[in-house]
Amino acid sequence: MGKLTSVTAFAPATVANVSCGFDIMGFAIDAIGDRVTVAYADANTVKVTGPYGHLIPAAWEKNTASVAVQAYLTFIQKSGLTFSISLEKNMPLGSGMGSSASSSAAAVFAVNHLLGDVLSTKELIPFAMEGERVASGSAHADNVAPSLLGGFVLIRSYHPLDIITVTSPDELFCAVVHPHIELHTSDARRILQSEIPIGDVIKQTANTAGFMVGLLTEDYSLLGRSMSDLLAEPKRTRLIPGFDEAKQAAMQAGALGCGISGSGPSIFALSKGMSCAEEIAQAIKKSFLKVGLDSEAFTSSLNVKGAFVVDSK
Amino acid sequence: MGKLTSVTAFAPATVANVSCGFDIMGFAIDAIGDRVTVAYADANTVKVTGPYGHLIPAAWEKNTASVAVQAYLTFIQKSGLTFSISLEKNMPLGSGMGSSASSSAAAVFAVNHLLGDVLSTKELIPFAMEGERVASGSAHADNVAPSLLGGFVLIRSYHPLDIITVTSPDELFCAVVHPHIELHTSDARRILQSEIPIGDVIKQTANTAGFMVGLLTEDYSLLGRSMSDLLAEPKRTRLIPGFDEAKQAAMQAGALGCGISGSGPSIFALSKGMSCAEEIAQAIKKSFLKVGLDSEAFTSSLNVKGAFVVDSK
Numbered sequence: 001m002g003k004l005t006s007v008t009a010f011a012p013a014t015v016a017n018v019s020c021g022f023d024i025m026g027f028a029i030d031a032i033g034d035r036v037t038v039a040y041a042d043a044n045t046v047k048v049t050g051p052y053g054h055l056i057p058a059a060w061e062k063n064t065a066s067v068a069v070q071a072y073l074t075f076i077q078k079s080g081l082t083f084s085i086s087l088e089k090n091m092p093l094g095s096g097m098g099s100s101a102s103s104s105a106a107a108v109f110a111v112n113h114l115l116g117d118v119l120s121t122k123e124l125i126p127f128a129m130e131g132e133r134v135a136s137g138s139a140h141a142d143n144v145a146p147s148l149l150g151g152f153v154l155i156r157s158y159h160p161l162d163i164i165t166v167t168s169p170d171e172l173f174c175a176v177v178h179p180h181i182e183l184h185t186s187d188a189r190r191i192l193q194s195e196i197p198i199g200d201v202i203k204q205t206a207n208t209a210g211f212m213v214g215l216l217t218e219d220y221s222l223l224g225r226s227m228s229d230l231l232a233e234p235k236r237t238r239l240i241p242g243f244d245e246a247k248q249a250a251m252q253a254g255a256l257g258c259g260i261s262g263s264g265p266s267i268f269a270l271s272k273g274m275s276c277a278e279e280i281a282q283a284i285k286k287s288f289l290k291v292g293l294d295s296e297a298f299t300s301s302l303n304v305k306g307a308f309v310v311d312s313k
Numbered sequence: 314m315g316k317l318t319s320v321t322a323f324a325p326a327t328v329a330n331v332s333c334g335f336d337i338m339g340f341a342i343d344a345i346g347d348r349v350t351v352a353y354a355d356a357n358t359v360k361v362t363g364p365y366g367h368l369i370p371a372a373w374e375k376n377t378a379s380v381a382v383q384a385y386l387t388f389i390q391k392s393g394l395t396f397s398i399s400l401e402k403n404m405p406l407g408s409g410m411g412s413s414a415s416s417s418a419a420a421v422f423a424v425n426h427l428l429g430d431v432l433s434t435k436e437l438i439p440f441a442m443e444g445e446r447v448a449s450g451s452a453h454a455d456n457v458a459p460s461l462l463g464g465f466v467l468i469r470s471y472h473p474l475d476i477i478t479v480t481s482p483d484e485l486f487c488a489v490v491h492p493h494i495e496l497h498t499s500d501a502r503r504i505l506q507s508e509i510p511i512g513d514v515i516k517q518t519a520n521t522a523g524f525m526v527g528l529l530t531e532d533y534s535l536l537g538r539s540m541s542d543l544l545a546e547p548k549r550t551r552l553i554p555g556f557d558e559a560k561q562a563a564m565q566a567g568a569l570g571c572g573i574s575g576s577g578p579s580i581f582a583l584s585k586g587m588s589c590a591e592e593i594a595q596a597i598k599k600s601f602l603k604v605g606l607d608s609e610a611f612t613s614s615l616n617v618k619g620a621f622v623v624d625s626k
Contacts, residue, residue, distance in 0.1 A: 024519040156523040157516070162538060166526055195508040201517065201544065203470070206337040208518040210469040212525040213479055225475060231514065 004312050006039035007114040011105035011307040012150070013091055013298075014098035015176060015268045016142040019227040019259035020207035026098070026142040027152045028303035029174050034090055034099070035310060036065050036106035038114050041084035050089040052099075063087070064100045065107035068131030072108050075127065076118050083111065092296075094182045096262035101143030104131025109148065109307035121148050121306065125163060136185045143262065150306030152215060168302055169218040173274045175250070175281035178266040179288045179295040183239055188263035191235045200230040220256055220272045227257025227270070240265045242291035246284045253283035274299065317625050319352035320427040324418035324620040325463070326404055326611075327411035328489060328581045329455040332540040332572035333520035339411070339455040340465045341616035342487050347403055347412070348623060349378050349419035351427050354397035363402040365412075376400070377413045378420035381444030385421050388440065389431050396424065405609075407495045409575035414456030417444025422461065422620035434461050434619065438476060449498045456575065463619030465528060481615055482531040486587045488563070488594035491579040492601045492608040496552055501576035504548045513543040533569055533585045540570025540583070553578045555604035559597045566596035587612065 012033040016026035034050075046063045048056045060066045065087045073079045085107060091099040108124045108131075128144035145163050146153040156162040196204075207226040214223030237243040240260065246267055250258040254276045255269035267284060271277045281297035288295045325346040329339040347363075359376045361369045373379045378400045386392045398420060404412040421437045421444075441457035458476050459466040469475040509517075520539040527536030550556040553573065559580055563571040567589045568582035580597060584590045594610035601608045 020518075021522070022518070023515045024522065154519065154522050154526065156519050156535070156539065162523075164523060164526055164535065192511060194511055196511055196514050198505060198507055198509055198544065201509050201514050202336045204514065205333075205335070205518050205521040206467065206469050208522045209334070209337065209467050209525045210475075210477060212522045213467060213477055213529065216526065216529040222469070222477065226469065231511065 004114050006037060006313050007110040007309055008035055008037040008311040009106045009110035009113065009307055010035050010310050011102045011109060011147045012303040013102055014143045014146045015174065016098060016262040017229070017232065017260065019229045019233065019257055020204060020211050022229055022231040023140070023142060024155045025153065026146040027168070028146040028150050028306060029176065029298065029300040030303040031176070031298035031300035032091055034102035034106050035088040036103060036110050037086040038069065038107065038110040039084050041082055044082045045084045047084070047086045048089055049086065052092055053087070053089040055093050056087065056089055062134060064103045064131040064135045067134040068104035068108045068128050069111045071130035072111055072124065072127035076115070078115065092178060094184060095178045096183070096260065096264045096266040097176060097178065098143035098147060098262060100132060100135035101128065101147045104128040105144050105147035105307050107131065110309070113309050113312065122163060124148055126161060146306070148307050150304045151302060154212070166212060166215050168215050169220065171272050172302055173271050173277040174268060174300050174302060175271065175277045175284065176261055176266050176268045176298045176300070177246070177281055177284040177288065177295050179240065179293040181241070181265050181293065183263065183265040185263045188236055188239060191239070192232060193235065196231060204230050223270065224256030227259060229259055233259055236260055236264055240267070242288050242293060243267065245290065246287040249283040249287040250280045253280040255280050274301065317427050319350060319626050320423045320622055321348055321350040321624040322419045322423035322426065322620055323348050323623050324415045324422060324460045325616040326415055327456045327459045328487065329411060329575040330542070330545065330573065332542045332546070332570055333517060333524050335542055335544040336453070336455060337468045338466065339459040340481070341459040341463050341619060342489065342611065342613040343616040344489070344611035344613035345404055347415035347419050348401040349416060349423050350399040351382065351420065351423040352397050354395055357395045358397045360397070360399045361402055362399065365405055366400070366402040368406050369400065369402055375447060377416045377444040377448045380447040381417035381421045381441050382424045384443035385424060385437065385440035389428070391428065405491060407497060408491045409496070409573065409577045409579040410489060410491065411456030411460060411575060413445060413448035414441065414460045417441040418457050418460035418620050420444065423622070426622050426625065435476060437461055439474060459619070461620050463617045464615060467525070479525060479528050481528050482533065484585050485615055486584050486590040487581060487613050487615060488584065488590045488597065489574055489579050489581045489611045489613070490559070490594055490597040490601065490608050492553065492606040494554070494578050494606065496576065496578040498576045501549055501552060504552070505545060506548065509544060517543050536583065537569030540572060542572055546573055549573055549577055553580070555601050555606060556580065558603065559600040562596040562600040563593045566593040568593050587614065
């Protein structure tokens with residue numbers, strides 16, 4: 001087998017925050033994701049295709065995928081190498097489903113494999129975070145980490161970076177519904193409170209802890225009871241028309257819990273079993289229609305594989 | 314076997330807060346605890362014995378044990394019954410080791426067994442909490458719940474009360490050192506901030522989540538890394554002379570983590586293995602001596618049994 005010349009990798013969409021896990025938790029879903037092909041070339045170039053490709057900058061210094069690749073190359077002291085990057089942008093932008101993270105995760109995964117798996121998947125996280133920085137202004141890890149690693153991920157600390165993968169129950173499924181409004185992460189962050197009453201802090205920590213115990217002991221009821229957010233959701237729901245009704249519809253359809261996916265506007269719900277996730281997705285879609293919003297619904301098992309190589313030559 | 318006339322129960326000391334679990338976590342230790350005997354009698358009486366008995370009110374309406382028993386009797390609609398309660402007060406007051414909780418937990422456990430185990434141990438928690446209310450002014454559960462149930466306990470919610478027992482690793486041991494100063498819970502609460510910067514909230518939730526994952530996956534390193542408190546410890550350490558040095562001594566002696574036990578002044582450390590706990594305890598004791606403080610040190614396995622019947626007749 002000769003040396004590889006081109007690698008195509010896929011990295012899945014992700015749900016960050018997960019209600020009680022504001023800024024510290026995320027998980028990957030199987031339903032959708034981006035693909036990136038990295039190939040040796042005479043000069044650095046980025047090409048963007050796919051249904052949402054026209055919305056993405058194709059300049060090497062501005063594209064999420066190439067910025068992540070460049071950060072990786074600089075770290076491994078191979079910044080002299082040049083590549084062509086082709087990003088198949090399957091995910092809508094500003095959806096709250098970790099769109100930019102999928103691109104940068106797939107890109108670093110592909111280039112790392114092309115160069116002979118120089119680093120472990122976990123070690124790729126900081127470079128994918130640089131892709132996030134160029135996309136949203138902050139190098140957060142709660143989308144790129146689950147997109148690369150799969151499963152449920154806890155960002156225990158940023159300094160130093162401490163990423164923990166947490167096993168989740170087999171029967172846990174997810175519905176994500178993306179209403180057709182755009183919401184910028186920066187707007188969603190601006191309306192947050194800078195100080196939180198200590199009583200709310202105690203409740204938030206209790207729910208975060210309860211959620212982790214629920215995941216690891218496969219206690220679906222505890223998982224659901226813990227899915228409450230006092231930090232972002234009370235402020236952000238006003239940015240999503242019909243959120244309260246959609247959440248209520250999800251709960252009535254059997255959701256364990258329901259909240260904003262990332263910084264929105266997508267909303268997600270967890271369920272026990274796939275058929276329940278499908279009912280929830282339809283209930284949320286129907287609820288958004290009542291306020292005049294069309295939406296796209298995804299139902300999915302949790303992705304436990306993370307990023308992977310689709311093709312190499 | 315005839316009807317019981319008298320039951321003696323033991324309930325263990327507890328460490329609440331556990332660094333990152335401010336107001337939501339606690340665990341029980343085997344080293345020490347209170348004993349309470351409840352017997353049928355012609356009138357309600359309380360007698361207090363033991364090394365710290367003289368410091369405790371012996372009036373039915375003011376004693377932690379009898380108040381808890383009375384709350385229980387009222388709930389099960391047996392408030393017409395009368396009892397003699399004898400409390401063997403083995404634990405120092407205001408130590409931060411759940412002294413009042415041990416008394417009220419042992420008392421309700423004893424009376425419940427005397428009456429034929431009317432309620433489950435978990436169902437006894439609200440009545441033991443009433444004992445806490447009379448002792449400290451607030452009906453908190455983070456000491457009485459682990460004292461009754463044993464092990465690590467998470468208070469997921471107060472309204473409704475949602476108490477989760479969390480399995481802990483077999484090799485987890487604890488050192489608790491009680492420096493001879495008194496610190497009132499009310500003073501320790503008064504100096505807390507009422508509002509917490511959101512950045513600190515995110516770190517606190519991340520550590521709480523990490524601690525739970527560490528417990529359940531037996532990841533001692535993760536447990537230790539997660540033992541950080543941004544809510545109470547930064548404010549309360551100034552009430553405990555020599556705290557910083559004592560904590561440093563504990564960490565140098567191999568502690569996974571170290572913090573204030575409850576609202577202090579006792580400090581606790583977790584370790585892998587009993588011999589390490591013993592070294593830590595001596596290191597803390599020695600450190601307190603340097604600031605002129607005598608102290609009592611306890612080293613212990615985690616109590617997983619909770620309250621139990623010592624004697625019945």
